[in-house]
Amino acid sequence: MTEQTSTSTASLRAGADPDEAYLVVDDLTVTFPTEDGPLTAVSDLSYSVELGKTLGIVGESGSGKSVSSMAVLGLHDTKSAKISGSIRIGGTEVVGLSEARMRKLRGNQVAMIFQDALAALHPFYKIGGQLAEAYLVHHPNASKRDARRKAVEMLDRVGIPQPDRRVDDFPHQFSGGMRQRAMIAMGLINDPSLLIADEPTTALDVTVQAQILDLLQDLQREFNSAVIIITHDLGVIAEMADDVLVMYAGRCVEYGPGKEILTHPEMPYTWGLLSSVPDVTADTNARLIPIPGNPPSLLSPPSGCQFHPRCLHRDKVPGDLCRTELPALLPGSRGAGHVKRCHLANPDEVYRAEVLPEIAPELVEEN
Amino acid sequence: MFAYVVKRLLAGVVVLAVVSAAIFILFWYGPQSPARPICDRETNNRCSPVRLERYERSLGYQNPVYEEYGKFVKGVFVGRTITIYPTDYKCPAPCLGYSYRTKVPVWDEMKVRLPATLSVAFGGAALYLLFGVPIGVAAARRRGSLSDKALVSSFLVLSSVPYYLFALLTWLYLTLIFEIPLFSQTGYFKITDNPAKWFAGMLLAWVALGIYGCTQYTRYSRGAMVEALSEDYIRTAKAKGLPPRTVVYKHALRAALVPIVTIFGIDVGTLLAGTIFTERIFEIQGIGFWSLEAVVARDLPVVAATALFGATMLIAANIIVDVVYSILDPRVRLS
Numbered sequence: 001m002t003e004q005t006s007t008s009t010a011s012l013r014a015g016a017d018p019d020e021a022y023l024v025v026d027d028l029t030v031t032f033p034t035e036d037g038p039l040t041a042v043s044d045l046s047y048s049v050e051l052g053k054t055l056g057i058v059g060e061s062g063s064g065k066s067v068s069s070m071a072v073l074g075l076h077d078t079k080s081a082k083i084s085g086s087i088r089i090g091g092t093e094v095v096g097l098s099e100a101r102m103r104k105l106r107g108n109q110v111a112m113i114f115q116d117a118l119a120a121l122h123p124f125y126k127i128g129g130q131l132a133e134a135y136l137v138h139h140p141n142a143s144k145r146d147a148r149r150k151a152v153e154m155l156d157r158v159g160i161p162q163p164d165r166r167v168d169d170f171p172h173q174f175s176g177g178m179r180q181r182a183m184i185a186m187g188l189i190n191d192p193s194l195l196i197a198d199e200p201t202t203a204l205d206v207t208v209q210a211q212i213l214d215l216l217q218d219l220q221r222e223f224n225s226a227v228i229i230i231t232h233d234l235g236v237i238a239e240m241a242d243d244v245l246v247m248y249a250g251r252c253v254e255y256g257p258g259k260e261i262l263t264h265p266e267m268p269y270t271w272g273l274l275s276s277v278p279d280v281t282a283d284t285n286a287r288l289i290p291i292p293g294n295p296p297s298l299l300s301p302p303s304g305c306q307f308h309p310r311c312l313h314r315d316k317v318p319g320d321l322c323r324t325e326l327p328a329l330l331p332g333s334r335g336a337g338h339v340k341r342c343h344l345a346n347p348d349e350v351y352r353a354e355v356l357p358e359i360a361p362e363l364v365e366e367n
Numbered sequence: 368m369f370a371y372v373v374k375r376l377l378a379g380v381v382v383l384a385v386v387s388a389a390i391f392i393l394f395w396y397g398p399q400s401p402a403r404p405i406c407d408r409e410t411n412n413r414c415s416p417v418r419l420e421r422y423e424r425s426l427g428y429q430n431p432v433y434e435e436y437g438k439f440v441k442g443v444f445v446g447r448t449i450t451i452y453p454t455d456y457k458c459p460a461p462c463l464g465y466s467y468r469t470k471v472p473v474w475d476e477m478k479v480r481l482p483a484t485l486s487v488a489f490g491g492a493a494l495y496l497l498f499g500v501p502i503g504v505a506a507a508r509r510r511g512s513l514s515d516k517a518l519v520s521s522f523l524v525l526s527s528v529p530y531y532l533f534a535l536l537t538w539l540y541l542t543l544i545f546e547i548p549l550f551s552q553t554g555y556f557k558i559t560d561n562p563a564k565w566f567a568g569m570l571l572a573w574v575a576l577g578i579y580g581c582t583q584y585t586r587y588s589r590g591a592m593v594e595a596l597s598e599d600y601i602r603t604a605k606a607k608g609l610p611p612r613t614v615v616y617k618h619a620l621r622a623a624l625v626p627i628v629t630i631f632g633i634d635v636g637t638l639l640a641g642t643i644f645t646e647r648i649f650e651i652q653g654i655g656f657w658s659l660e661a662v663v664a665r666d667l668p669v670v671a672a673t674a675l676f677g678a679t680m681l682i683a684a685n686i687i688v689d690v691v692y693s694i695l696d697p698r699v700r701l702s
Contacts, residue, residue, distance in 0.1 A: 075605055107608035114606075119599035123698060124621055134607040170697045186607070 020091065021048035022226045023072065023194050027085035028095075030064075030071050030250075038082075039298050041067040042250045045085075049226040049243070051193060056241030056258060057230045058273060060295045064250035065230045069196045071095075072228075073112055074102040090193060108138040111187035115199035117179035121171040127182050128152070128167030135189045154185035158215060177208035181215065188219060195220070196228045201236060213239055234277050238262055246270050249296050249306040252329060256338030266332040266347035267340040269307045271355045279360075289358060305343065313350060317343040371701035372690060379682040386678045388436060390671045395432050402428050404665035405451065405467040425452035439464070463675070464668030468661075473672045477654065483555035484653035486569050487576070487645055488638035494577025495634065499584020500627065504620060506585065507592030519589070522582040530579055531644040537575040538648055550574075553649040572649040576642070580634070587630055591623035598622065625695050629688055636684025640677030 030042040042064040049055045057065045070076055072087055074094055087094045089110055094102060114120040122130060131154060132147035139147070148167065155163035158181040171179055180200060187195055197216065201209040213236060220227050229240050237244055241258040246269065254267040265271055272291035293310035296302050308314050308322040327341045333348050344350060356363060394401045402422040406414035409422070422428075426449075427435045438447060442462035449456045449465050456465050456472075463473040506515045525533075541550045550571045558565040595601065596619050604618045641655035650656075654673055661669035693699045 073606055075602065103608045103610065105608070107606060112606045114599060114603060116599065120603045122600040122604070122618055122622070124696060133609070137608050137610075137613075172698050186603075 020088065021050040022090055023049045023228075024088045025068070025072065025085070026087075028068060028071060028087060029082075029084045030067050030076065031082040032080060033082070034299070036299050040250055040301075041298060042071070045247075045250075045252055047243075047245050047252070047255060049194070049228060051226050052220070052224045053242045054220065054227040054229060054240050055243045055245060056237040057228060057245045057247060058232060058234065058237055059247035060232060062295050062298065063247040065247055066198055067250075068247075069112070069198060069228060069230055072194075072196065073106055073110055074099075075106075075112075104138075107134055107192075108190045109192055110194045110196065111190065111192040112196040112198060113180075113183045113187040113200055115201075116203045117183040118171060118176070118203075120183060121179060123171060126168050126170055127155070127174065131155070131167075131182070131186050131189055134186050138190045150189060151185075154189050155182065157188075158182070158185040158219075159211075160185075176204055177211060180204060180208075180212050184212070184215065184219070188223065191223060192225060194226045194228070196230070198230045199232075200229065201233070202231075209236075216240070232273075234262070234273060246273070249301050250298060251306065251341065252339075253307065253342070254338075254340040255329070256334075256340075260334060260338045264334055264338075264348060265351060266334070266338070266344075267307075267342045268311045268313045268344070268347075270340075271351060272310075275355065275359045305341070313344060313354075316350065317345075368690070368693060368701050372686065375686045375689065379686060382682055383675065383678060384440075387439075387671075387675050390674050391436050391439060392432060394667050394671065395428075395435075400428065401667055402426050404667065408467060408664075409452075421452050425450040463672040466661075466666055466669050468664050468666045468669070473668050476657070476669070477672060477676065480652060480654050480657050482558070483651050484639065484642065484646070484655060486555065486558070486565070487572050487642050487651055487653055488635060490569055490573040491576030491580060491642070491645070492631070492635045492638055494573055495580040495584045496627075496631065497581075498577060499581035500588045502581070503585040503588025503590075504592050504615070504623075506589045507596060508615060510589075510593055510596075519586070522585055526579070526582040526586075531648070533579050534575040534644055534648045537578075538571060541571060541574070553651070555651045555653065569651075572642075572645050572651060575649070576638075576645055584627070584631075588623060588627055591626050592619055595619040595622040625692065628691055628695060632684050632688030632691065633681075636681045639680040639684070641673065 025045060025047050028042055028045040029040065032039045032041060045064070045068055047055060057069070059065050067076075071081075071083055072089070072094070074097065076083065078099075083095055085095060089105060092105070094105065097105075121127070125133075128148060128151045131151035132144065135147045135150050136142060136144070142150075152163045152167050155167060160166050160178055160181055166174070166178075171182070174182060180203075184200070187197075195216075200216065201212050204212060216227065216229075217240065219225075227240075229236065231237060237258060244254075244256065244258045244261040245252055246254040246261065246267065248269050254261060254265065254270050261270065262274070265274060269291070272289075275289035276291060278288055291310055292312070296306055296309070302309050302323075304321070304323045304325050305311070305314075305327050311322065314322040321343045325343075327343045329339045329341045332338050332340050333346075340347070400406075400419060400423060402419060403414065405426075406419045406422045410418055420429075427438065441447060442449075442458060442460070442464075444460055446460035446462050447458055449458050449462075451465065451467070451470070456470070458465060458472050461474055463477070465471070466473055466476060469476065502518070506518050509515045538553075541547050542553070549567060552564070552568055553571045554568045556564040556568045596615075598619075600622075601614060601619055604614045609618075641658055642653065643655035643659055645651070646653045646656035647659055654676060658670065658673035660666070661673065689701065693701045
């Protein structure tokens with residue numbers, strides 16, 4: 001890094017709160033102009049992740065999970081996406097940061113691993129070459145041999161057998177699990193402080209999923225990095241996340257500590273997600289309870305609470321409130337750390353009386 | 368891969384045998400006696416049945432067809448003697464027959480004509496890539512912009528014009544109307560004699576072929592690049608922090624190159640097989656021009672030889688494309 005950029009980073013850092021979390025997202029809104037009008041994929045999203053902690057972002061397809069994380073990496077084309085709000089990485093504001101400066105962060109302080117590693121790795125280049133490329137771009141003074149050694153070291157670290165030989169394989173010669181390991185190795189090769197994993201286990205079979213999640217946890221402990229894990233799988237959330245952010249139609253609808261959200265959810269959409277998780281210990285005849293309806297169109301989102309057309313509990317709210325007014329993101333009955341966006345006055349009671357008996361009757365009996 | 372190439376070459380030889388037999392049989396059982404053209408020519412169109420029979424007998428057209436085809440094949444490998452009444456001609460291997468028109472071995476004439484066709488084909492093909500690919504890449508990067516739309520639509524108009532018309536207009540405008548001296552002398556001149564003259568003689572043909580062909584390559588490369596740029600691995604490359612040049616050229620173009628090279632290989636084969644319009648319009652004495660003359664003059668050995676030559680070029684191009692494909696895409700294993 002040149003002297004000039006290091007001083008400018010320092011000056012930016014000087015203004016930042018030293019106690020601030022590593023990643024702070026504030027009022028992030030991402031809008032894409034389309035032929036049918038502006039499409040707001042993410043609105044007023046705020047969250048933070050500290051070093052060593054994991055944030056899980058859950059939601060259906062199109063809920064804005066990936067769009068918001070791509071914004072953190074500055075991967076949206078500035079010509080076709082309008083981004084407002086604030087994203088601070090290690091005290092550096094990245095919204096509006098020049099492309100050249102952003103590139104220095106990307107893959108270096110912030111790395112991303114994608115789902116479906118077969119598509120996300122270049123089919124025509126060797127695994128080792130792709131890893132070395134990621135290393136070299138942020139270590140311009142390193143030699144090719146250093147980069148290769150580093151690639152072998154990382155492949156070894158993520159548990160690829162015979163890494164010094166497999167480094168010369170092409171992605172199609174790897175198994176699905178190994179490809180995802182290689183992808184993780186590539187993400188971590190520059191020792192990033194923030195790792196964003198976008199559905200890292202979606203394309204893998206269940207046993208491999210568990211291995212990959214274990215690996216991510218090990219690596220997080222080793223590197224003490226902040227991790228965002230994007231998923232629609234609440235099982236992954238339960239295993240990995242310290243904090244959970246539930247997204248619906250581009251908005252945060254519930255946010256708090258992972259254990260809190262999973263045991264005392266206060267938003268009907270989160271209840272729906274919990275109800276639709278298959279339970280391996282359950283009776284094979286037990287029904288999964290789907291969330292009725294389809295994800296909303298982001299071009300013309302429903303008025304008021306965007307979940308109201310699919311909500312089974314909206315008649316418990318007096319008047320037309322759900323249809324007319326967007327509920328604010330406010331602390332629920334369990335303290336300031338757990339916020340939700342819902343008009344229900346007593347969500348905890350409703351959950352225990354109506355939802356829990358349906359999805360986990362054994363828990364109700366224990367109570 | 369070696370075994371694969373050998374297999375493909377053997378298959379190619381079989382195809383050539385079939386093609387040559389088909390051409391041979393076509394002429395043999397054609398609407399008139401295959402000796403008729405030469406009889407007409409030698410007798411100033413006073414070819415009586417007696418005279419015709421004399422030519423038929425000397426050329427072997429009264430023997431069974433398989434016997435004569437056997438002689439033809441043998442001649443390709445070891446040479447033969449061809450009798451065109453009343454003279455015997457020695458035709459050394461590889462013997463593709465004697466031209467009825469010039470009484471020169473077809474192979475000798477082909478060797479003379481080949482450099483002109485090679486010059487036209489490789490020069491034009493080089494321009495396909497040299498202009499087509501960079502313009503296509505640039506358009507793909509600015510996809511949807513005004514310049515992209517203008518380029519794509521104007522190239523679509525250009526490639527809707529028939530090639531012979533385009534080449535003719537190019538010649539008409541550049542040499543006759545604007546009288547650009549650089550283009551004044553078209554034709555093939557030996558590169559070994561005078562490289563500058565060779566270049567000037569070829570230039571107009573290259574320009575016509577290159578401009579016309581590069582419109583198609585622009586569209587191919589634009590399409591392939593647009594597809595490549597939307598792949599997941601491009602997002603990965605960006606997420607690594609690679610500069611845009613590396614993302615576009617090392618990652619996207621590398622992937623887009625595979626379909627482009629495939630089409631290019633076949634196109635080069637087609638050009639080598641004979642650029643009839645180009646050679647005719649720009650008066651280049653290559654294989655294409657030669658085959659056209661032969662058809663007009665009913666010079667059967669030459670027509671057969673040029674057809675066989677074209678088939679050989681196309682078969683070779685296909686084999687080369689397959690090999691190059693397996694080199695470019697490591698997922699493809701030839702077996």
